Amino acid sequence: MITVNGKQIEWEENLTVDRVLKTMNYSFPKIVVRVNGKVVEQKMWSAYKVPNDAEVQAHHLIAGG
Amino acid sequence: MSGVVEKMRASRKVLAEYNYEPAQIERGYAGKTLYINLSNKNIISKDVTQQMKDIFIGGKGFGLWYLWNAVKPDTKWNDPENEIIISPGPISGITQYPGSGKSLVVTLSPLTDSIMDSNVGGFFGPYFKFSGWDALEIQGKADKDVVVFIDGDNGRVTIEEVDLDPSASHLLSDQLTELMAESEQGRKNVSVVSSGSGAEHTRIGVLNFSFYDLRRKAARLKQAGRGGIGTVFRDKKLAALVVKFSGLSGKSNNPADPAKIARTGVKITREINKFDDTQFRMRQIGTANLMTPMNDYDLLPVHNFKYGSHKDAVGISSEVLRSRFTQKMPDGCWVGCALSCCKAVDDFVPKTGPFKGEKVIVDGPEYENAAGLGANCGIFDADYVIEANFYCDTYGIDTISTGTIIAFIMECYEKGIVNKKITGGLELNFGNAEAAMELIHQMGQGRGFGNIAGQGVRRLKKIFAEEYGGDPAFMQDIGMENKGLEYSQYQAKESLAQQGGYALTNKGPQHDEAWLIFMDMVNNQLPTFEKKAEALHYFPMFRTWFGLQGLCKLPWNDIIPESNATSESPEKIPEHVQNYVDIFNAVTGKSIDQDEMIRQSERVYNFQRVFNLRMGFGTRKHDAAPYRGLGPVTEEEYESRQERYDKQLKEDVGINPEGMSTAEKVAAMRSYRQGRYETLIDVVYKRRGWNENGVPKLEHLKELGIDFPEVVEVVKKHL
Amino acid sequence: MKIVGTNVNECTLCGACESTCSTFYYKEDNRQKSTIQVEELPDQRGAAISVCNQCGDCIAICPVLAIKKSQSGVVVLNKKLCIGCYNCVGVCPTGTMFWHEDLTEPFKCIACARCTKECPTEAIFMQEV
Numbered sequence: 001m002i003t004v005n006g007k008q009i010e011w012e013e014n015l016t017v018d019r020v021l022k023t024m025n026y027s028f029p030k031i032v033v034r035v036n037g038k039v040v041e042q043k044m045w046s047a048y049k050v051p052n053d054a055e056v057q058a059h060h061l062i063a064g065g
Numbered sequence: 066m067s068g069v070v071e072k073m074r075a076s077r078k079v080l081a082e083y084n085y086e087p088a089q090i091e092r093g094y095a096g097k098t099l100y101i102n103l104s105n106k107n108i109i110s111k112d113v114t115q116q117m118k119d120i121f122i123g124g125k126g127f128g129l130w131y132l133w134n135a136v137k138p139d140t141k142w143n144d145p146e147n148e149i150i151i152s153p154g155p156i157s158g159i160t161q162y163p164g165s166g167k168s169l170v171v172t173l174s175p176l177t178d179s180i181m182d183s184n185v186g187g188f189f190g191p192y193f194k195f196s197g198w199d200a201l202e203i204q205g206k207a208d209k210d211v212v213v214f215i216d217g218d219n220g221r222v223t224i225e226e227v228d229l230d231p232s233a234s235h236l237l238s239d240q241l242t243e244l245m246a247e248s249e250q251g252r253k254n255v256s257v258v259s260s261g262s263g264a265e266h267t268r269i270g271v272l273n274f275s276f277y278d279l280r281r282k283a284a285r286l287k288q289a290g291r292g293g294i295g296t297v298f299r300d301k302k303l304a305a306l307v308v309k310f311s312g313l314s315g316k317s318n319n320p321a322d323p324a325k326i327a328r329t330g331v332k333i334t335r336e337i338n339k340f341d342d343t344q345f346r347m348r349q350i351g352t353a354n355l356m357t358p359m360n361d362y363d364l365l366p367v368h369n370f371k372y373g374s375h376k377d378a379v380g381i382s383s384e385v386l387r388s389r390f391t392q393k394m395p396d397g398c399w400v401g402c403a404l405s406c407c408k409a410v411d412d413f414v415p416k417t418g419p420f421k422g423e424k425v426i427v428d429g430p431e432y433e434n435a436a437g438l439g440a441n442c443g444i445f446d447a448d449y450v451i452e453a454n455f456y457c458d459t460y461g462i463d464t465i466s467t468g469t470i471i472a473f474i475m476e477c478y479e480k481g482i483v484n485k486k487i488t489g490g491l492e493l494n495f496g497n498a499e500a501a502m503e504l505i506h507q508m509g510q511g512r513g514f515g516n517i518a519g520q521g522v523r524r525l526k527k528i529f530a531e532e533y534g535g536d537p538a539f540m541q542d543i544g545m546e547n548k549g550l551e552y553s554q555y556q557a558k559e560s561l562a563q564q565g566g567y568a569l570t571n572k573g574p575q576h577d578e579a580w581l582i583f584m585d586m587v588n589n590q591l592p593t594f595e596k597k598a599e600a601l602h603y604f605p606m607f608r609t610w611f612g613l614q615g616l617c618k619l620p621w622n623d624i625i626p627e628s629n630a631t632s633e634s635p636e637k638i639p640e641h642v643q644n645y646v647d648i649f650n651a652v653t654g655k656s657i658d659q660d661e662m663i664r665q666s667e668r669v670y671n672f673q674r675v676f677n678l679r680m681g682f683g684t685r686k687h688d689a690a691p692y693r694g695l696g697p698v699t700e701e702e703y704e705s706r707q708e709r710y711d712k713q714l715k716e717d718v719g720i721n722p723e724g725m726s727t728a729e730k731v732a733a734m735r736s737y738r739q740g741r742y743e744t745l746i747d748v749v750y751k752r753r754g755w756n757e758n759g760v761p762k763l764e765h766l767k768e769l770g771i772d773f774p775e776v777v778e779v780v781k782k783h784l
Numbered sequence: 785m786k787i788v789g790t791n792v793n794e795c796t797l798c799g800a801c802e803s804t805c806s807t808f809y810y811k812e813d814n815r816q817k818s819t820i821q822v823e824e825l826p827d828q829r830g831a832a833i834s835v836c837n838q839c840g841d842c843i844a845i846c847p848v849l850a851i852k853k854s855q856s857g858v859v860v861l862n863k864k865l866c867i868g869c870y871n872c873v874g875v876c877p878t879g880t881m882f883w884h885e886d887l888t889e890p891f892k893c894i895a896c897a898r899c900t901k902e903c904p905t906e907a908i909f910m911q912e913v
Contacts, residue, residue, distance in 0.1 A: 006589035026587075027361045030344060032630070039630075059588050059635070062358065063345060063622040064555075064580035160869040253848065279849050315868020315888040324885030327870065331883060334874030393844070400847040401869025 004056045011052045017045040020056055030061040070243045076228035080211065083108035083222040087197035090319040093155030093652040094118060098131070099198045099222065101213060103301055104145055104205030106224050113199050120771065124154030125182045125612035126669045127200045128171025129676060132180065133775075135204060138679055142175040142293075143300050145206045151258070151306075152200035153190030156652050157615025158318045161330030162644070163337065164617030166191050166399020168274065174292040174572075175268040175300075176466075176521050177549035179682045180673060181292030181572055184612050186398030187274025188256035191615075192217060192310035195317045207302035214245065217310035218254075231304040232262035235425065235459045238275040238284040238305075245307045253277045254313070257284060258306040260295035261461030266511030267519025269466040269551075270295025273458065276398050285409065286428050287398045290463045291575050292550055293521075299461075313400070321654030329644050329651070334403040337624050341404070345623050348395035350387045351406040352432040352619075357383040359436065363706075364556045364582060366441040368495050369472035370545050370693050371702050373556040380445035381435045389447055404620050415452050418506050420459075427455040429464075436554035437468020442475060443495030453505055460509030465575075466521060467508070469551035471501050473522050473544055482535035489513040522546040542692045548573040548682065558696055559709075560586040562597040565745050568690040569601060571673045577618065578605040584636055598748040607642070609666035614649065621645070668769045671754070671761045672776070678760065679779045685759045688746060696738040700727040703734070710734055760784060785857030787895055788820065788835045789911030795831035797824055801899035801908055808898055809891070817884050819893040820908070833908065836880040836893040842872035856895075863889045 002011050004024055017033055017040055033040045034057040040048050050056060088095040098111040113127075121130045128150035135148045149172045159165045168190030174181035193201060196217020203213075207224075210231060214223045227244075231237060238257045246252040257275040264270025272295050275284040289295075320326055341347055345354050359365040360382070363373030379385070391412070395405030410427040430438075430450050438453040439445060457464045471493070477483050478493040485492060489507075491500040491514060507515025517528060522544045529535035545552040550573025557563040563586075566579035581600050585591045591600055611618050621641050628640045642659055650656055657665070677683025697703040703710055704727055711722040714730060718737045722730055750757060754765030760783040766772045802818035810817040820835040838859050843851045850865035851872060861872070861881075866889040872881045873890050883890040900908050 005587065006592060025361070028358050057588075060583045061344070061625055061635075062355075062583045063619075064355070064576070064582060160867045279847075313867050315866070323888070327868075327883060327885060331870050331873055334870055338874045395845075397847065400867050401871060402847075403869075403871050403874055 002050060002052065002054045002056055005058055011050070011054075015050045017048045017050060017056075020050055021045070021058060024058065026058055026060070028060050028062060032059040032061060033057070034059070067240075067243065070240050073227050073229055073240060073244055076226075078226040079223050080226060081106035081108055081224040085110060085197065085220045085222070087217055087220050090195060090317065092321050092654050093318055094123070095194055095197050095199045097198055098127075098200040098202060099215070100202045100204070101222070101224065102205040103203065103207040103211065103224070103303065108222055108224070111202075120668055121672075122155065122613040122665055122669070123199060124152050124157070124167075124169040124615050125171060125184075125609070127152040128169055128182060129180065129669065129673055131200065131202050132171050132173070133672075133676055133679075135202070136173060138681065140173060142173040142178060142297055146204060147173045147297060149203045149294065149297055149301070150200055151190065151193070152615075153194045154613055154615030156318075156648060158191030158194050159320065159326060159648070159652065160313075160315050160401035161326050162648055163333060163397070163402040163404045163620040164399070165615065166402070167611070167615045167617055168193075168289075169612050169615065170272060170289040170294050172294050172297045173680075174294070174549070175296045176293045176523070177573055177682075179548065179572075179677050179680045181294060182612065182673075183272075183289035183291050183294055184577065184617075185272065185274045185289035186287035186617065187276045188399065189258050189274045189306070189308055191313075191317075191399065192254070192256050192308045195310045195313065196308060201306075203301065203303065206300065210302050210304040212241070212305045212307060213303070215306070215308040217308060218312070227304070229304060231259065231299070233419070233459045234259045234261040234273045234461050235284075235286060238273060238286060241305055241307050242275065242277060242284045245309050251309075251311065252282075252284075253279055254311040255307065255309050259304065259461070260298050261459055261509070262511065263457070263460030263462035263509040263519070264295035264299040266516060267462055267508050268293045268296050268521050268524075269463040269470070269519060270297075270299060270461050271458075271463050272298055273461060278396065280394070280396075281409070281411070281426060283426055285407070285426065286458055288458065288463070290465060292572060293463075295461045318652060320652040322651040325651035326648055329647050333620065333624070333641070333644060336626055337403045337620075341624055344625055347404050347406045347619065347623050350383055350390070351408040353386040353408070353430060353435060354383050355432040356381060356386060356435055359432075359555070360440075362587065363559070365436055366472070366554050366556045368443050369441060369469075369476040369543060370552070370556060371476075371699070372705060373558070375440060375443070375445065377445040378440060381439045381447050381450055385447050386430060386435060389451060402617075402620075404624060406619055406623075410451050413451055413455065415455060416448075417452065417502050418456055420455075425455055427451050428458060430454045433554050434464040434468070437465050438471075438501075441468050441472040441554060442501055444498045444501060446498055449498040449502065453502060456502075456505050456509060460505070462505075462508060462519070465553050466551040467505065468554065469545050470518055470522055470525070471504060473525065474504075474518060476543055477529060477535065477540070480539075482529050482540070483533055487514070487533060521549065522551050523549045542698045544691055545693055546574070547690055547694075548687055550574060552694065555580070555582060557582060557694060561741055561745055562591050562600055564690055564695055564742060565597065565601050565749055566604075567694060569688050569746065569749055570605070571670065571677065574694075578608055580604075590636065594744055594748045597745060598752040601749045602752045603637070603663070606663045606666040606670060607637075609670050610645070610662055613665060613669060616645070664769070668771050671766060671769060672771050674755075674759075674761055675766070675776050675779050678783055683759065684783065685746065685757070688759060690742065692735065692739070695742055696734055697731060700731060703727055703731050756784070758783065785838065785913060786897070786910045787838050787913055788893060788897075788900060789909050790833040790835065791907050791909070792831050792833055794905040794907035795822060795833060796905055796907070797822055797831050798904060800902045800904065804899045804902045817887070817891075819880075819882060819891055820899050821882070831907075834878065834880050835908070837878060838895065839877065841875055841877055842881055845871045845875045847871065858895045859892065860894055861890065861892055866890075
């Protein structure tokens, strides 16, 4: 299990940041991702492996109305 | 000069004249207020006191103070003593920092019967201030249509009768600009405030503030849109306000420390140039950049806020709208705004209505217009959205209220509460663009069913119940209004904090106080009631501040500085907050900090709350939200997101949904969500220094320094 | 058209160009009020010379149409029309639309050639482009 923005999702082998965002339906283009507090740059999202029990923060930079 | 304008010029008849020596601007203030009474044609100059500057700052603060002094608790929106106050605020008119040309308009609203405020761009506010005035107070009513001219170049104010047609705001703005300017080059020095025929026939009239576009050679329009201020304007028989000021320079606001403003301005202007293209693309798409992500995250209101997305929404996506904007360069509603979110569709040819077949310029569409007029009514057609946007503006009716009203009527139509006989033949099913367009024309021209629709959702609920037997409880659930004002266009069912951001407001459900949907629902930064309440304290106070100064909210968080990546509280954009503190100090010569900034807002915010109390509103019952804004009202709504709701019942409510009927599940969900909303109210009131009924506590008012005898007198009745 | 061309390898950072420019246009010897500015790059990487290449990117951004190309192709800022918003400063790709805290309006090189006449090493010169 990992938590993404406080919500639990299943962990699997070779789980990438890309995969996590896809699972969460996070399609917004400006997201700052932190895995266990450490920022993972966007160019690393397809390669970076999220470890089991990780706490992932996907902070959407959206200003809204 | 065009023939129409020549005729207008020949017809000018001065009813009253006032000559004055324009006040020198000192540190953002002119020190004078222009009071005009349309009943007796009295024009006077009033002093702006030091106490007003200290406590109410300017902008909305001045508007509220003057209105408080003008009305009695039983004053109605259409009584002569009701005022329209326009005030730009001390920072308004600087050219170096983006978004610094706003005006704040305050009046008693025909929709809410209480206090309305609206923040609007265009050149009027800065030009009016540089003509020597911090605020314009308009009281009384004329017997015939009049125009007020303010000539800041020559120090002359007149009330005049002019032979003109006030029905189409885009034409009137152009004509009066031409009339007031001495030459073609001088048109950029003129700004017009006007409304349109729709404001005469509905309660949702807007004021259009013009800004002259030198490249298009046309007056373009920005709206003081919410709450029917245009309706009050036309009820006073005001056809237009026209200001002329020719001496604009980078120092017109005469700030205490121009170098500091320049430094701060250059810094953010460079930031915008560097990052906007990869962040929100305000310069390319403006607020319409939100259309696609809102649909993707199930937040775009669809079918009267039943749903948050639609498969056809691609028809009005951010990219589709961008492809319709025809401008070659970014443009702003005040000179020098580098964020430049204004967009236009040039040479648009409407297919219907009085301008059918003619080429017009459409300002927009912005997010709210595409979401409200389009998605919320089930219409995913960009041509429709652009045409509806154009007609709402020129008829002078609010696009946001229009969208929410038509969506409500469409749901009532589909439920059989109203039918073709009642609508005069309009088949107002969701998605019927032709019928919706015709309804907009009827509202704009005061014809047929449009006369009823234009009364707004709150009055429609009553009319549909009393005249057509509609179920009042059901309409209460689905009619998206609070305090009488229609909701703006965000689906907030899954964000409790935003439900409060909408309904725990002073003027009604406009998202200008707080927009917390992503912070709350997606980023999960507000997991507890206390955190939600803290956000519902801080953001409304912080954002109120823009309205005291004459500032736009967008350059605060629609561009994000590099420093934000390492910030402790990125949602506040701390670097930009400090920019605002710096420019306030640089304009006024004061030395406030970020805490005093929030205090400034708290004073005015709480004063407005007390003012609501004085007018018979402002207590807990007025902060109730329609259930459509909190959760699924109908079984079809529940079933459309069944997986989500079932999971919530199981995990959050602690009920096993298996074996329950949808009706039972809807009821269980409702009880849970309404309970949470009530808890939120308790916690927010406490954080704001109010009692459990939403009344500001006396010690809180004392602490803020607004415990004036007349304020205490109002509050004491409720304690 | 003619612009100020540069050959940084020849620049000795003597500042004659800056003095000439600010003295002529602003009546004071103050390099921060010069429309050409030279600076020493760190790590002994030599000199950098900032002067407008007359690209005209600032023209489209000006909200009051105060910036135009003259007949000779030089980009000129009309200070009478300018409202001091610095949008042109923000957009300038070469950082050569300058501003100064004492001055309400920004300022730029109009290729008058005065500085090139004072340069002792021909690090700057008039160039036809």
